[in-house]
Amino acid sequence: MMRYTLDVTSGLAMGHDLNSLESTGEGLHRRLPMLFPTFARRINSPFPYWRRFKLPQDHRLDATVDEIKALVKEHFAHARTRVAAGEPPANFLEALVKPLENESGITDEEVFGNVLTMLLAGEDTTSSTAAWALHFLAEHPDIAAKVRAEADEVLGDQRVPGDPATIGRLRYAEAVVHEVLRLQPVAPMAGLQNLRDMTVALSDGHELFLPANTPIVVLMSYGARRDTTRFPDADVFRPERWLDGRLPAEALPFAPFGSGPRFCPGRNLALIEAAMVTSVLGRHFDLAGDRTAGMVRERMSFSAYPVNLRLHVQARRAAWNSANPGSAVR
Ligand code: HEM
Known part of the structure; x- marks a missing residue:
């Protein structure tokens, strides 16, 4: 990845x-x-x-x-x-x-x-997100089947999307990526420092005074794994919650790409890359988890990334060839 x-x-x-x-x-x-x-x-x-x-x-x-x-x-x-x-x-x-x-x-x-x-x-953030997406497909064959059905419908006999507009039609694959970013955000926190004295409003109605140069750790996706108000069944991997604008992709305090003037300029590219991997690999391969190295875990380094994430990958050539005799693969 x-x-x-x-x-x-x-x-x-x-x-x-x-x-x-x-x-x-x-x-x-x-x-x-x-x-x-x-x-x-x-x-x-x-x-x-x-x-x-x-x-x-x-x-x-x-x-x-x-x-x-x-x-x-x-x-x-x-x-x-x-x-x-x-x-x-x-x-x-x-x-x-x-x-x-x-x-x-x-x-x-x-x-x-x-x-x-x-x-x-642009490198490890997007590769870890795409890797987590494949992990969740392997864990949820029903979701993998939906990804495959969407790819069959949108891509037809194209083995990979030919242009960005086609990738934009892979809405379910993109919803998978948003759900990955909710449960396994690769940039879960940001370190900030206020240049001036400031007062911030808290959700309970109180105010918090921060003198200039206070080291601040912002939890970018705080509560996204537990907040059952915005995310019913918060611990369940359910891409459908992002479909049809049911949830705005960035609803603070859920901000996997940050916010404000330093907002991630690579957001759209990252979504395109990760959705494409999810759709194309999900379509052409059967994925199954391999736990021989131990449980899949998250580790924080410069960004958060998966460890022990191994998959058995089996090409679905027979299914492709019988559906697309004109562009058969060996
Ligand atoms: C899933 C993938 C990605 C995630 C989750 C992510 C997340 C973030 C976050 C949280 C920030 C800090 C934003 C802030 O301070 O408010 C950031 C900054 C940045 N990202 Fe990304 N990013 C991703 C992919 C990419 C890609 C693909 C590129 C470029 C090819 C990119 C380029 C940058 C740059 C240049 C900054 C610094 C912006 C600045 O300081 O003004 N990112 N990203």
């Missing part, structure tokens, strides 16, 4: 197809996931130790950042040439290069920082 989301994100960020899905050797797809535990360690460290000494994982982080820098640099020159020739920006890097031409004050270093952020923020 990480290879899939990394390929999508590097295409979006720089117009570069890493094709890590088909790669057999070393590459960014192997090194990037190792960075997240280092970020988590740094976030939770009582002091910025890496400014005084470096552990092996800090050296690995530096090497990977240098590798990404070299990759971005390679595409930077190309982006500049295209934008200077008056071509419309075709990816995130080119969109950032455009204001550089107008002397906007954005530096090369800031462009690099933004491309790196995009690569990192």
Whole structure:
């Protein structure tokens, strides 16, 4: 899943197809996931130790950042040439290069920082969400059957959706993803600090005074697993609750993609990616949980991700071939 989301994100960020899905050797797809535990360690460290000494994982982080820098640099020159020739920006890097031409004050270093952020923020969040979606399909064959029926109806003899509009018609698969984000949010909390003194209104009618610079931990989806007012049978995995606008996808305090000016800019892409995986893999494969490694659990690092999530995956070739003799697969 990480290879899939990394390929999508590097295409979006720089117009570069890493094709890590088909790669057999070393590459960014192997090194990037190792960075997240280092970020988590740094976030939770009582002091910025890496400014005084470096552990092996800090050296690995530096090497990977240098590798990404070299990759971005390679595409930077190309982006500049295209934008200077008056071509419309075709990816995130080119969109950032455009204001550089107008002397906007954005530096090369800031462009690099933004491309790196995009690569990192778009990878494990979406891959963990898609992985959880497949886990829930394996756990709920009735829901998997509905995903399959929708894919048969919307996609017909297309093996994968041909355009974003078609993915937009996979409403049940998208509802599965919203339900995954309710029960297994990959970004369950955010750390904030108020710049000014402020008073916030509490739901019980009281007010809470927060002096400037108070460290605040916002629980992004607090209560979503227990709130039976908004989510009857709150502990049950039931995608139907999101269908036909019955629930607004982001109803505070349920905010899996954050809120306000720093709202996740990758939300729509993430929903498209995760819904597509859910629909296409749910349609073409029978999925069954494999508990040999132990119970499937959630672990918090830079984001929350599943551990011990193994699946037996069996291709449904016979069913596909008899329904689609014109595009049979072996
Ligand atoms: C299921 C997948 C995803 C989830 C749950 C998620 C969640 C979040 C959350 C909670 C934030 C913080 C928002 C806030 O502070 O209010 C965020 C920020 C961000 N996300 Fe995502 N995200 C996902 C996928 C993506 C993707 C696919 C991309 C890009 C390709 C992306 C790019 C970003 C960026 C660049 C930020 C920082 C925005 C800023 O600080 O202004 N995210 N995301």
